[in-house]
Amino acid sequence: MFNKLNNLGFIIGIFFIIVALILLIGGLLSPALAYALNFYTGGAFLVFGVAMAVGSGRK
Numbered sequence: 001m002f003n004k005l006n007n008l009g010f011i012i013g014i015f016f017i018i019v020a021l022i023l024l025i026g027g028l029l030s031p032a033l034a035y036a037l038n039f040y041t042g043g044a045f046l047v048f049g050v051a052m053a054v055g056s057g058r059k
Contacts, residue, residue, distance in 0.1 A: 013053030020045035 005011065023042030027034050 009056030013049045016049030
């Protein structure tokens, strides 16, 4: 586990996943934030974050 935390790709992936969840959950819960751009950006960030987190373990 600590070996993954030393990998920058894994950390970047986790960051993008957290930001994506904030955008998606904020868009669902708050009518003021319910713009389509939040959902598209959150979805793109989520896909990118998962790709970085999963792909960081491959050599």
